[in-house]
Amino acid sequence: MSVQSHYDVIVVGGGPIGLSAAWRSAVGGARVLVIDRFGFLNDRCGSSGNERHWRVQYTQTDIFRLTLSAAPLWRELEQLAGRKLIHRLGSLWFGDISVPTNEGHIADTAKAMDEMEVCYEWLSARDIGRRWGFTDLPRHFEGFLQPDGGAIDVRGTLAALATLASRNGVTMHSDERVVAVDPDANGAHVRSDRAVYRADKVVIAGNAHTNDLIQRWGVDGLDLNVYEMALVTLRQRDDGVQRPFWFAFQQPSDTDTNLFYGFPPNPWAGDDLVRLGPDFEVGALEHADDATGRPQQAHVDRVLGWARTHMPWVAPDPVSTSTCLAVLPGDPDRQFYLGTAEGLVDGGSNVVVAAGGWAFKLVPLFGRICADLALRGSTEHEIGRHALTDLVPSRG
Ligand SMILES: Cc1cc2nc3c(=O)[nH]c(=O)nc-3n(C[C@H](O)[C@H](O)[C@H](O)COP(=O)(O)OP(=O)(O)OC[C@H]3O[C@@H](n4cnc5c(N)ncnc54)[C@H](O)[C@@H]3O)c2cc1C
Structure with a gap:
C-alpha cells in the first residue's frame, strides 16, 4: 500500500483522551487525523456507561496536582461546549x-x-x-x-470533545483499525486496515489495546x-x-x-x-x-x-x-502511562502514549499534555511517575 496522506499529528484511538488530544493539537495549529476502530462515542472500551467519579483528592501529591490542574480545563470545556459536564455531588x-x-x-x-x-x-x-x-x-x-467531587457526564463529554475536534478541523475516521505504528527519525508511518499514513507525530490513545501496537516494536509492552x-x-x-x-x-x-x-x-x-x-x-x-x-x-x-x-x-x-x-x-502507585516512547524504539520521541488508570477525570489535561508533547516535545506538568521508559525492557 502506498502512503495516502500526510498529517502533522495522527491520534490512534478516539476515546475521550484521544479526542481531547486531537482537539488540542488542532487548536495548536496542527493538521490532525484521529482514527477509531469502533467509532467515536462507542460503548465497547474503557469509556462505556454514563458517569465517572470526579475527585480532586489523590494519595500521591504529584497526581493530586494534576487533578487540580484539570479542574479549570473542565470549566473551559464546559464553557466551550455550553453544557455542564461535572456535577458536584461530593x-x-x-x-x-x-x-x-x-x-x-x-x-x-x-x-x-x-x-x-x-x-x-x-x-x-x-x-x-x-x-x-x-x-x-x-x-x-x-x-x-x-x-468538590462528584460525577462526570461521560456521554456529554464525548459529544463535546467530538464536536470541538470536528469544529477545529480534525479529520475523523471511524471503523478503521490501526495495525501498526512504525516510528523513525523524522516521524512515523501509521498502517491501518484501510490505508498507510505518514505523520510527524503520533499519539497512541488506544487504552486497552495499546500493547497490540507497542509490542510490535520488539518490547514486552506496558505492564x-x-x-x-x-x-x-x-x-x-x-x-x-x-x-x-x-x-x-x-x-x-x-x-x-x-x-x-x-x-x-x-x-x-x-x-x-x-x-x-x-x-x-x-x-x-x-x-x-x-x-x-x-x-x-x-x-x-x-x-x-x-x-x-x-x-x-x-x-x-x-x-x-x-x-x-x-x-x-500492575503498579498501583504509577496510576497511568503518559509520555513519549523515547528510548524504547528508534524514533520513539515521535510517539506519545497515554494509557491506563482511572483517567476520565484527567481527560482535558491529558489531551493537552499529549498535544504539548506532540507539538513541543515537552510539558510543564509533572508526569515523571507515569513515564514509559524503564518499565519496558527490550527483548532484543
Ligand atoms: C468500571 C470503570 C469505572 C471507572 N471509573 C472511573 C472514575 O470513576 N473516574 C475516572 O476518572 N476514571 C474512571 N474509569 C477510567 C476511565 O473510564 C478511563 O480511564 C477512560 O474512560 C479511558 O479513556 P481513553 O480515551 O483512554 O480510552 P477508551 O475510552 O478505552 O478509548 C480507547 C479508544 O481507542 C480505540 N482503539 C483502540 N485500539 C485501536 C486501534 N488499534 N486502532 C484504532 N482505534 C483503536 C478504541 O476503539 C477506543 O474507542 C473507570 C473505568 C471503568 C472500566
Whole structure:
C-alpha cells in the first residue's frame, strides 16, 4: 500500500483522551487525523456507561496536582461546549482507613489534602450512617467527604470533545483499525486496515489495546492489566436524601479486592437509577478482545450482597447489568502511562502514549499534555511517575 496522506499529528484511538488530544493539537495549529476502530462515542472500551467519579483528592501529591490542574480545563470545556459536564455531588470515601487500594488510601489522602489545603469533612461510621442511611457499617469505619467531587457526564463529554475536534478541523475516521505504528527519525508511518499514513507525530490513545501496537516494536509492552468490570443498576426508593458519590474501602476478601462504589441518580438524567460497581482487580483478561460484555455473576452477586446489607434505600433487584474495560497498571502507585516512547524504539520521541488508570477525570489535561508533547516535545506538568521508559525492557 502506498502512503495516502500526510498529517502533522495522527491520534490512534478516539476515546475521550484521544479526542481531547486531537482537539488540542488542532487548536495548536496542527493538521490532525484521529482514527477509531469502533467509532467515536462507542460503548465497547474503557469509556462505556454514563458517569465517572470526579475527585480532586489523590494519595500521591504529584497526581493530586494534576487533578487540580484539570479542574479549570473542565470549566473551559464546559464553557466551550455550553453544557455542564461535572456535577458536584461530593466525593465520600469511607471504610478501613489504612487499606491500600488502586483508588488510594484514606488516611494518607487526608494528609495529602491537609498539605494541599483542600477542604474536607472527617466522618465516623455513625455520621455516615446517620447522614446518608448506610446501615451496618463496621464501627471502626471512618472517612471523609470532599465537597468538590462528584460525577462526570461521560456521554456529554464525548459529544463535546467530538464536536470541538470536528469544529477545529480534525479529520475523523471511524471503523478503521490501526495495525501498526512504525516510528523513525523524522516521524512515523501509521498502517491501518484501510490505508498507510505518514505523520510527524503520533499519539497512541488506544487504552486497552495499546500493547497490540507497542509490542510490535520488539518490547514486552506496558505492564497493564485489563479487567472486564461489572456495573449494576438499581432503583432508588425516594427517601429525599441527596447522596454523594461514595467509595467503600475494605480489606481484601479471600476471593477479591472487596472494594465497592456507587453513584447517586445522575442529575442530568432525571431518573431514580443508581449505579454500583465492584472494583475487583481479579481475573485479568489475556487480551482486551476476550471481553464478553457480560459481567461475572459472582461479581454482580457481591455488589447486590453489599447493597442489601448497607443500602436499604435501594430496591434489591437489579434493573440491568453491564461491563466496562478497566485498564490498570500492575503498579498501583504509577496510576497511568503518559509520555513519549523515547528510548524504547528508534524514533520513539515521535510517539506519545497515554494509557491506563482511572483517567476520565484527567481527560482535558491529558489531551493537552499529549498535544504539548506532540507539538513541543515537552510539558510543564509533572508526569515523571507515569513515564514509559524503564518499565519496558527490550527483548532484543
Ligand atoms: C468500571 C470503570 C469505572 C471507572 N471509573 C472511573 C472514575 O470513576 N473516574 C475516572 O476518572 N476514571 C474512571 N474509569 C477510567 C476511565 O473510564 C478511563 O480511564 C477512560 O474512560 C479511558 O479513556 P481513553 O480515551 O483512554 O480510552 P477508551 O475510552 O478505552 O478509548 C480507547 C479508544 O481507542 C480505540 N482503539 C483502540 N485500539 C485501536 C486501534 N488499534 N486502532 C484504532 N482505534 C483503536 C478504541 O476503539 C477506543 O474507542 C473507570 C473505568 C471503568 C472500566
